[in-house]
Amino acid sequence: MEGLQRHRYLSRPRPSGLADVLEVILDKGIVVDAYARVSLLGIEVLTIDARVAIASIDTYLRFAEATNRLDLYEHGGKDLGEMTESLAKGGASGKTSGVIDGAKEKVGELLHGSDDDDDDDSSGNGRSRRSRSSSDRSSNGGSNGNGRPRSRARQSSTRRRSQEDDNDE
Amino acid sequence: MTTSVAASAYVFGIVSAGASLPEVDETGLAEGLRLVEADGLAAVVGTPPADRSVGRAADLIAHDRVLAALVDAGTAVLPMRFGAVLRDDAAVVDELLTARGDALRAGLDRVTGRVQFTLAVRYEQDVVLPELLAARPDIARLRNSSTTDSLDGRIRLGELVVQALDQARPADAQRVLDELRHAVDVRLNKTTTPEEVLNAAILVDDGQAVAFERATEKLAERHHPRLRMRLVGPSAPYDFVGTG
DSSP, X not given: OXXXXXXXXXXOOSSOXXXXXXXXXXXXXXXXXXXXXXXXXHHHHHHHHHHOOOOOHHHHXXXXXXXXXXXXXXXXXXXXXXXXXXXXXXOOOHHHHHHHHHHHHHHHHHHHTTTOOSOOOGGGGGGGOOOTTOGGXXXXXXXXXXXXXXXXXXXXXXXXXXXXXXXXX | OOTTSOOOEEEEEEEETTOOOOOOXXXXXXXXXXXXXXXXXXXXXXXXXXXXXXXXXXXXXXXXXXXXXXXXXXXXXXXXXXXXEXXXXXXXXXXXXXXXXXXXXXXXXXXXXXXXEXXXXXXXXXXXXXXXXXXXXXXXXXXXXXXXXXXXHHHHHHHHHHHHHHHHHHHHHHHHHHHOOSOSEEEEOOOOSTTEEEEEEEEEEGXXXXXXXXXXXXXXXXXXXXXXXXXXXXXXXXXXXXXX
């Protein structure tokens, strides 16, 4: 509607991906009492899938992992991150920007792992969550392998959300 | 709950009678896009596919596209909730436009000349978690202990981190809200994950949209790098249609 504005700090997805559409419009708008219920079944499932609040074991593990991962950048990564940032702030010239982008990617990998960003919505499998008592797999818990790989459990929602991240920056 | 109902009117939203239809690809839900008018109001209606139920991702996107096209054209619209299917155009008139006429007109008045933005604010983990560890020696100790070698230990660590974020969130959210500019109205959506600080729907006058966006960029800059902000819109006023 108006001319596109350029932003350095604000993320402005254009056009909105499915993740944004979901977030903005699901459960919103005028409801008709006399809906033909024919169409609603699938939507209700989708709604639960996307918006259920989670305070699950998976979430805790994810944050434990993120907290532990801090070591990585305390030993080097952080400096790189700050450097990248200050350079970007100072208006990097075309000559160096490639290098900076590369560095940024590296930092991103270090900090976020390669599977996905710090993104959320592990809600997809909320109801089939493994119970806490089954800690028999603790030796490799959370990372991957034969157990219940964290990233795989969240794959469907990650796929949905990944569009969002692609639009970032 | 079966497909025995031959529904033929998918309602995208409510506009004033005589409004122009948006130019969109008339496929899927938007097939046969038309206005169904009554009492100065009009429903923007398409014909849903007869051979399947509605609820796919493509349907959701189509719903948004039609409403976005209306907004882009400057047409005031009250969005319907996704999935509003009625029997036929007559039912749209009887059960929607006539039955709810007063509320719809009032709702349209409220959003005319305005658009919605949606602002999502999240913690940047790499900034907030170190901050949190510095403020909470107990959590830092737990992290550095062998407790976290076990699954239960890691769950405990994560739980404490999430609880600490829960405590910090209200103040951070309020600070952002206090600094919002050019908002006519604000609705808060529930956040669903620990790193979400705030999800706010913001109603803005058309003429202020550019200024709002600029001010929000400043806001994001002030909170960088601790908070990440994402702004979606302008969109139809999904969060400002009244009580439903």
